[in-house]
Amino acid sequence: MTQEAEGAGLSEEQYRRKMQRRQEVQQQRIAERNVEKGLVIINTGNGKGKTTAALGMVMRSLGHSYRVAIVQFIKGAWEPAEKAVLERFGDQLTFQAMGEGFTWDTQDRDRDTQTAQTAWETALSYIRNPLYKTILLDEINIALKHGFLSVDQVVAGLAEKPEMTHVILTGRGAPQALIDQADLVTEMTLVKHPFREQGIKAQPGIEY
Amino acid sequence: MTQEAEGAGLSEEQYRRKMQRRQEVQQQRIAERNVEKGLVIINTGNGKGKTTAALGMVMRSLGHSYRVAIVQFIKGAWEPAEKAVLERFGDQLTFQAMGEGFTWDTQDRDRDTQTAQTAWETALSYIRNPLYKTILLDEINIALKHGFLSVDQVVAGLAEKPEMTHVILTGRGAPQALIDQADLVTEMTLVKHPFREQGIKAQPGIEY
Numbered sequence: 322m323t324q325e326a327e328g329a330g331l332s333e334e335q336y337r338r339k340m341q342r343r344q345e346v347q348q349q350r351i352a353e354r355n356v357e358k359g360l361v362i363i364n365t366g367n368g369k370g371k372t373t374a375a376l377g378m379v380m381r382s383l384g385h386s387y388r389v390a391i392v393q394f395i396k397g398a399w400e401p402a403e404k405a406v407l408e409r410f411g412d413q414l415t416f417q418a419m420g421e422g423f424t425w426d427t428q429d430r431d432r433d434t435q436t437a438q439t440a441w442e443t444a445l446s447y448i449r450n451p452l453y454k455t456i457l458l459d460e461i462n463i464a465l466k467h468g469f470l471s472v473d474q475v476v477a478g479l480a481e482k483p484e485m486t487h488v489i490l491t492g493r494g495a496p497q498a499l500i501d502q503a504d505l506v507t508e509m510t511l512v513k514h515p516f517r518e519q520g521i522k523a524q525p526g527i528e529y
Numbered sequence: 530m531t532q533e534a535e536g537a538g539l540s541e542e543q544y545r546r547k548m549q550r551r552q553e554v555q556q557q558r559i560a561e562r563n564v565e566k567g568l569v570i571i572n573t574g575n576g577k578g579k580t581t582a583a584l585g586m587v588m589r590s591l592g593h594s595y596r597v598a599i600v601q602f603i604k605g606a607w608e609p610a611e612k613a614v615l616e617r618f619g620d621q622l623t624f625q626a627m628g629e630g631f632t633w634d635t636q637d638r639d640r641d642t643q644t645a646q647t648a649w650e651t652a653l654s655y656i657r658n659p660l661y662k663t664i665l666l667d668e669i670n671i672a673l674k675h676g677f678l679s680v681d682q683v684v685a686g687l688a689e690k691p692e693m694t695h696v697i698l699t700g701r702g703a704p705q706a707l708i709d710q711a712d713l714v715t716e717m718t719l720v721k722h723p724f725r726e727q728g729i730k731a732q733p734g735i736e737y
């Protein structure tokens with residue numbers, strides 16, 4: 322391990338000054354940021370953590386006593402452990418698992434398209450409803466990638482959201498038009514993955 | 530929007546076959562992966578979602594009724610909304626906010642080092658205790674970056690974990706020795722950020 326620690330070689334006084342400058346920069350940044358608005362958030366990329374990070378945001382919203390809606394576009398349902406956690410929040414959380422499983426299980430394009438369109442109509446009803454403060458459209462990018470939904474449809478739907486509503490969209494391969502519309506876009510990149518490299522199966526408590 | 534949907538131009542029969550092939554590949558992959566073990570997981574990179582994705586994993590673990598410990602290395606404490614959610618799990622979750630705030634608030638290297646070392650001793654006691662199935666060392670990479678902890682110390686500590694325990698380490702700038710030791714490493718990359726570009730402040734329910 323050759324990496325040098327950041328503060329190495331600084332005297333106590335130099336360290337104090339360095340940290341003081343950082344504190345000032347940080348305080349100024351916070352002061353400059355005063356806009357409050359609902360965000361369009363995209364978690365994309367080929368790595369892990371897209372849905373997981375969205376789940377973390379859902380938890381934060383629930384912690385603020387916001388009403389939250391989740392629409393699951395592709396997977397048949399979230400796993401029992403996730404549901405067990407989400408069920409603790411009762412009516413505060415609306416969960417719609419519209420997908421009938423991964424598309425490679427149905428093998429029927431018309432049915433897949435219909436399922437995704439129905440999920441989108443449901444999502445749109447939540448997006449328009451200002452009672453919902455945070456809406457998670459999980460794996461919607463996959464539905465877009467397969468052409469079950471059109472990008473124009475989703476762009477137009479997001480434009481209808483009330484100003485203070487947050488909408489989170491997940492899935493690899495987010496289309497550019499969605500990225501253009503979003504406020505916060507994060508790409509999750511796989512650096513190392515135990516499934517592929519070590520033959521390790523999905524672990525409860527981590528993957529589901 | 531010029532991106533072509535993946536299934537476009539395929540006949541129904543071609544679509545069905547394509548999806549069938551995918552299903553087969555997927556089933557084979559799952560069959561090949563049969564190792565169960567606790568994972569060392571790193572969420573790093575300059576983007577958002579490192580702690581948030583870890584929080585999602587913590588929620589999954591809690592949903593499986595696992596005991597979970599969180600040690601917060603740098604920030605003074607998690608925000609009230611996160612705590613409100615975590616408190617619902619009572620004794621199932623142990624939360625140690627050892628940091629005394631960002632380092633640029635204390636400006637005293639000895640105190641910062643002492644705080645981080647105390648946090649690490651606590652973390653180590655959880656890592657060694659097989660009752661804890663998932664342990665989150667939040668922002669530990671920042672403590673490493675500032676030299677408050679040594680990488681060797683952490684590498685040696687992780688080697689002591691019981692086989693089935695998951696340990697999640699977050700923070701930008703994960704050192705290479707930790708990446709080498711980890712099973713699952715994800716880099717969160719910032720594609721677009723509302724704070725920087727639009728002057729939008731941190732939004733409740735999303736950032737905290």
